[in-house]
Every structure is written in C-alpha cells, then in structure tokens.
Amino acid sequence: MTDKAGSHLRRAALYVGAILIGVSVGGYSALAMGGLLPGSRGLDSAGVDVNGWHSDFAIGSSSANPYVRARVARSGLLALSRSEAVYFTTASDEDGQPLREQCDYRIFGAGMPAQWWSITLYDGESRLPMNDDHALSIDASRLNGNSWSALISARRPGNGLWVSSRNAGRFDVTLRLYIPDKNLFSNPQDVLNPPRIERLGCPRGAA
Amino acid sequence: MKRWLGPLLTMLVAAVGTHALVLHEAPRFIMGKATQRMEQRGIPLNRFVLAARMTPQTQTVVRPSPDLAYSICRFDFNRQQGPIKIVMAPYKGYSSLSLFDASTDNFLTVRGNGKQRQVALVAPGANAKGGAIASPSRKGLILIRRLAPDHQSYDRVKQVAQNDICQGATG
Structure with missing residues (x-):
C-alpha cells in the first residue's frame, strides 16, 4: 500500500468514527432528554x-x-x-x-x-x-x-x-x-x- | 487543527441529525407498537371494543385510569377508502370522544354531556365536506372515555357502549 492510499484510508476511518460517535451521542441524548431510557421518569x-x-x-x-x-x-x-x-x-x-x-x-x-x-x-x-x-x-x-x-x-x-x-x-x-x-x-x-x-x-x- | 475540522463537523451534524430524528420518530414508533399490541389482543379495525375494567392485570397502555371505561377503535385509511362514521352513544356521567393520529396528537375531542355525538372522519387530504374531519395521518386511534369508578357504573357502560359505532363506508 502506498503512503497516499494509507493516508486516505486513515482519513476515511476518521470520518466513519466521527459519524459513529455523533450518532451515538445524538441518539443517547435524545433518549435521555425525551425520557425514553428504561427507568427514566417522564x-x-x-x-x-x-x-x-x-x-x-x-x-x-x-x-x-x-x-x-x-x-x-x-x-x-x-x-x-x-x-x-x-x-x-x-x-x-x-x-x-x-x-x-x-x-x-x-x-x-x-x-x-x-x-x-x-x-x-x-x-x-x-x-x-x-x-x-x-x-x-x-x-x-x-x-x-x-x-x-x-x-x-x-x-x-x-x-x-x-x-x-x-x-x-x-x-x-x-x-x-x-x-x-x-x-x-x-x-x-x-x-x-x-x-x-x-x-x-x-x-x-x-x- | 484544520485536519480535524471536517471530522468534527461531521460528528456534530450526525449528532444533531440523529437527535432530531429519534425525537421525531419516537412518538410514531411507540404509537405503532401500542396499535400492534391492540391488534394482537383482538381489537379489529373500524369497530369499537370496550376494554375490560382497567386493572393491573388488564392494562394495555401506560397510565390508564382505573376510574374510566375505555372503548377503542383503530382506523387505517390504507385499508379503508371512504369516510368512517363514528358515533358515541349517550351516557349519564362524564364521557368524551377523542381522536389520535399516528404521532399521538389528540386532533379532536368531543365531550358527551349526556348526548349522542357523531363525527365523520376522512383520510388526510380528502375533501372534508359537511363538517367531516380530515385525519392528519392515515392510521390512528379513536377512544371513548366514560367515568366508571365502580362495577355498577362499568356495567352501565357495557350496556351503553353496545350502541357506539365506528364504521367504515364500504366500496
């Protein structure tokens, strides 16, 4: 693998990681703030x-x-x-x-x-x-x-x-x-x- | 620093988008599940069914009132062309007819005040002529509440509720 290809791959992984973290944080915060988590009192x-x-x-x-x-x-x-x-x-x-x-x-x-x-x-x-x-x-x-x-x-x-x-x-x-x-x-x-x-x-x- | 700007912005957009999507879809999802449970328990389309007296053992939705008798009718304009005729039979005591769309919004409530009440419900976007009410969504629930804090009044509701109508036009 060339350095350039490796750099592209690392960059793509960074974006995938950013999306995963964003989805997790956004989803969890919505569930928490909307009183949708198990045990939360609405x-x-x-x-x-x-x-x-x-x-x-x-x-x-x-x-x-x-x-x-x-x-x-x-x-x-x-x-x-x-x-x-x-x-x-x-x-x-x-x-x-x-x-x-x-x-x-x-x-x-x-x-x-x-x-x-x-x-x-x-x-x-x-x-x-x-x-x-x-x-x-x-x-x-x-x-x-x-x-x-x-x-x-x-x-x-x-x-x-x-x-x-x-x-x-x-x-x-x-x-x-x-x-x-x-x-x-x-x-x-x-x-x-x-x-x-x-x-x-x-x-x-x-x- | 510049190198991180793109991923950080992507993360922010994903977080805000997911947050909004989850909140927007949650009521529809929960309503869909509740409707599904009702269907599994034998509540048909276009017919009022009087729920058993509300107890811990018979509850099907969250926070039911044990002092009220509930008659439920499901509607689905995907399986129903014409308007739905809804009649709440008169009841001595508190009664109300309420209509809920697929997002849980209570889009119409009519109080009984001891009299018969009638509503014609049409599909979203249909011509709501002659005082008909257009549903905001194709699916939803119709609920009649009647005050029945004891067995005697629940038995009275049983008699009255036989005259409730939730009926789709045929053809």
Missing part, C-alpha cells in the same frame, strides 16, 4: 410546577415540543389535550424525598379546579402496580365534601380511604383534572391547591 419533570406537582399544558397538542411529545408517548400515551384534561404528576413527598413502597404516606387534599378529578398511583414503568388490592385510585365521585385524606401504603388500613402501593417500588402519583377551570392555564399557582403528601414512616425499609 412526566414528573415537565414544565409547570405547582408545589412539586408537574404538568405540561401542551400535552396532547401538536404544539408540544419534541421532548414533551416523546415523554408523553412513553409515559402517558393517548393523553387528552388541555381543554379536556390536565395531568399533574409528582414522584416525591412534601420533603422532596422519592415516593417508595417501603414507606407509608398520608395524602391530603381539598376541592380541585375541575368538574371531575382523580388521583392514581403508578409504578416506575408508568403502569398500575401489579397487585390485587383494588385500591388503585381515589376520585371525586367517591368523596363527600371538600377536604379529604387517604393513606398511601402497601398494607391495607383498618378503615378510611386507601391507595395501595404494594409492588409499586419507587412510584409516582398522577392527578387528573377533567374539564379544568380555564384560569388554571394562566395562573396555575393560585388556582390549583394540589394535594400534600406527608411521609408517616418507612416501616418496610430505611427512610
């Missing part, structure tokens, strides 16, 4: 933040940016646009600690700026946790009055409202607001009083 880091509850009002709409679209496709496929429903998600308690199956929590709430609302617990894969406790959510139609509280725990309490976290591992909680008050979009901090999640203790593991 919806609890979106744009609007009200006391640790996150939402993006562009969900479901064609105006959503590519990162929101990717996150929603993975973690909230077939979500409605904001005129019909808004979704707020949190993965941490009021102290900012991650929600875990090993701990017990009490969730406190009051009236919501919507015609109907619900609160549902999902595991780290955005699925209903694999248990047969029949305690996956609470919703407005089951509650009397404005103020309410419920236990989030892997064990069934003696009485009161309960959302089971059994087999949920690290989990999050989604608040659905159906037919939301229009003022929510212009002033979410004042219009929404999201539920408060207090950690009671971690009887099944270290805090």
Whole structure:
C-alpha cells in the first residue's frame, strides 16, 4: 500500500468514527432528554410546577415540543389535550424525598379546579402496580365534601380511604383534572391547591 | 487543527441529525407498537371494543385510569377508502370522544354531556365536506372515555357502549 492510499484510508476511518460517535451521542441524548431510557421518569419533570406537582399544558397538542411529545408517548400515551384534561404528576413527598413502597404516606387534599378529578398511583414503568388490592385510585365521585385524606401504603388500613402501593417500588402519583377551570392555564399557582403528601414512616425499609 | 475540522463537523451534524430524528420518530414508533399490541389482543379495525375494567392485570397502555371505561377503535385509511362514521352513544356521567393520529396528537375531542355525538372522519387530504374531519395521518386511534369508578357504573357502560359505532363506508 502506498503512503497516499494509507493516508486516505486513515482519513476515511476518521470520518466513519466521527459519524459513529455523533450518532451515538445524538441518539443517547435524545433518549435521555425525551425520557425514553428504561427507568427514566417522564412526566414528573415537565414544565409547570405547582408545589412539586408537574404538568405540561401542551400535552396532547401538536404544539408540544419534541421532548414533551416523546415523554408523553412513553409515559402517558393517548393523553387528552388541555381543554379536556390536565395531568399533574409528582414522584416525591412534601420533603422532596422519592415516593417508595417501603414507606407509608398520608395524602391530603381539598376541592380541585375541575368538574371531575382523580388521583392514581403508578409504578416506575408508568403502569398500575401489579397487585390485587383494588385500591388503585381515589376520585371525586367517591368523596363527600371538600377536604379529604387517604393513606398511601402497601398494607391495607383498618378503615378510611386507601391507595395501595404494594409492588409499586419507587412510584409516582398522577392527578387528573377533567374539564379544568380555564384560569388554571394562566395562573396555575393560585388556582390549583394540589394535594400534600406527608411521609408517616418507612416501616418496610430505611427512610 | 484544520485536519480535524471536517471530522468534527461531521460528528456534530450526525449528532444533531440523529437527535432530531429519534425525537421525531419516537412518538410514531411507540404509537405503532401500542396499535400492534391492540391488534394482537383482538381489537379489529373500524369497530369499537370496550376494554375490560382497567386493572393491573388488564392494562394495555401506560397510565390508564382505573376510574374510566375505555372503548377503542383503530382506523387505517390504507385499508379503508371512504369516510368512517363514528358515533358515541349517550351516557349519564362524564364521557368524551377523542381522536389520535399516528404521532399521538389528540386532533379532536368531543365531550358527551349526556348526548349522542357523531363525527365523520376522512383520510388526510380528502375533501372534508359537511363538517367531516380530515385525519392528519392515515392510521390512528379513536377512544371513548366514560367515568366508571365502580362495577355498577362499568356495567352501565357495557350496556351503553353496545350502541357506539365506528364504521367504515364500504366500496
């Protein structure tokens, strides 16, 4: 092989290497930023933040940016646009600690700026946790009055409202607001009083 | 230094291009997989199927609401020429009819408010006359949500949902 041919070969290898590195970096960064990597939590880091509850009002709409679209496709496929429903998600308690199956929590709430609302617990894969406790959510139609509280725990309490976290591992909680008050979009901090999640203790593991 | 400029620029272009491509295609890919799973579970084209009451054991898509009953219809204008007639039967309680394109965009939602709702869906680029809605993509999903937080209300939905229509014109 001549020196010239060898030089061309090295140069071609350099370009091939550059393309491979570029594709890897571009692909990985897209997966990471779009919440598409296994184990990544998609919806609890979106744009609007009200006391640790996150939402993006562009969900479901064609105006959503590519990162929101990717996150929603993975973690909230077939979500409605904001005129019909808004979704707020949190993965941490009021102290900012991650929600875990090993701990017990009490969730406190009051009236919501919507015609109907619900609160549902999902595991780290955005699925209903694999248990047969029949305690996956609470919703407005089951509650009397404005103020309410419920236990989030892997064990069934003696009485009161309960959302089971059994087999949920690290989990999050989604608040659905159906037919939301229009003022929510212009002033979410004042219009929404999201539920408060207090950690009671971690009887099944270290805090 | 000049020697590295070409490869560095190539790397940058490849990174930006791949980044954009992955983000652009991800929703379409995920939607395609979900549709495929529905097809494998027996949800046919152009017919509403009421999903079983949503539980950890029956969930087919991420983040389903256990308080809602879902009726699903798949559409595919590659296998369907004319418009699709969509009817949501009246339901006492919250209900909505929502249409999603292949990129997961919710391009139409109609609220029930206790009344029957009807929509004519035509293929992308087709003449959307008489109030018909043109789908942004050739494939997609139609979803009816009805509030059904307990067995009794789910049983009510079962009765009502028999009158939902998702029907392609023949010929």
